[in-house]
Amino acid sequence: MTLFEELKERGLIAQMTDEEQIKNLLNNEKITFYTGYDPTADSLHVGHFLQLVVMAHMQRAGHRPIAILGGGTAMVGDPTGRTDMRKMMTKETIAHNVDCFRKQMSRFIDFSDGKALMVNNADWLLNENYIDFLRNVGIHFSVNRMLTFECFKSRMERGLSFLEFNYMLMQSYDFYRLHEDYGCVMELGGDDQWANIIGGIELVRKKTGKDVFGMTFTLLTTSDGKKMGKTRGGAIWLDPEKTPPYEFFQYWRNVEDSSVIKLLKMLTFLPLDEIKKYEKLEGSELNKAKEVLAYEVTKLVHGEEEANKALEATHALFGSGGDIKDMPFTELAHEDFNDDVITVIDLLVKSKLAPSRGEARRLITQGGISVNNEKIESIGSEFKKEDFEQDFILKKGKKVYHRFSIK
């Protein structure tokens, strides 16, 4: 199967500028392409992960990826799809985020021996002279045309600052620079990036007369169209400090039925033939596919060892057997006890299962808390130190487990 077919079959391609030419390019040539990452946080999240997967597919097929870190563009902020302006980040924050991204990325893309490049657009954008930039780049953009773009629609009602309006020009200029400096001929991005990509392609054509290409991949959404990768606690991060592997695993284990197959295709490298087998599953059988999805994605992001641990813990809690050691846990200190006892409320707050004592009370009152499978009936329930000598597993709701031990 050719790369192009594979990407298509996996549902990764959303739009492209010229299907025939791109197909030919991907299947018969070795090209240099790029994708951008805006360093808006100190860790990559699942949206970036999809981006990395696409890059990896391309790299495996012999193409050369350039990952561009938006150290320069983040100074301005992409208004695409936003109803309000982003908070301006300080230069220090941006630099820090760029560093974090850089470390995480090398796990997915092989940057050795020039097989892939990582550049920071701060290197050229920050030194641009305003007047020169306007004369070289600004001249090629029509405001009339930009205003008709879908990506600015939502902002036409709420207001759009001139600062943000420039974002498209900056990203377009990136493409031009990469084209000139590295022979980059294609930009890849999430489907929301379509307008910015087109901007770059047109700029390259106007300045050099050369044709370059653009392709977007499908965004991760739930069946009702919401962006995936968000929970009440915020985004699902790739940084194990911010989203522990067990939690990461659980996120994928709990996706809705209608998304499993789609996600297996998009986010894992399992052969399509194998995924076809899961496609036949129905009803509760789909849980098997969900487990495979969770395992594979966790393995890619956190490594095989962590994936195994998460799987073990999952089996221990939801099935039978397995090792409970690897579920989230809290170690209690002797100071946490009062007269050798500790209340359930304290346990809930200590382990951050409840954000406040009031919330902890509510959980207990509503019957949402149990310890070693015995429901806690009273908000005054206490436990002695001895109780922690054996396994002590607290359950919140139906599927949040937490283990306690004593130092």
Added chain:
RNA sequence: GGGGGGAUUCCCGAGUGGCCAAAGGGGGCAGACUGUAAAUCUGUUGUCUAUGACUUCGAUGGUCCGAAUCCAUCUCCCCCCA
């Protein structure tokens, strides 16, 4: 530069002197039903040493027995005209 409107709890959005910890919706959490799914129904959703106390309605100061609501100053946002 001129004129007008606005800032409310996680979000949207009511409330224009006591009945306001603040309607309604969304989201979250919990319960029922289930398959660790979806949909649905129910409860809940500021904090605490908890039938009470404390903090909250852009910021500061004031009026009043009493302020999210009235007054003054300030900060920020939006719209219209130029």
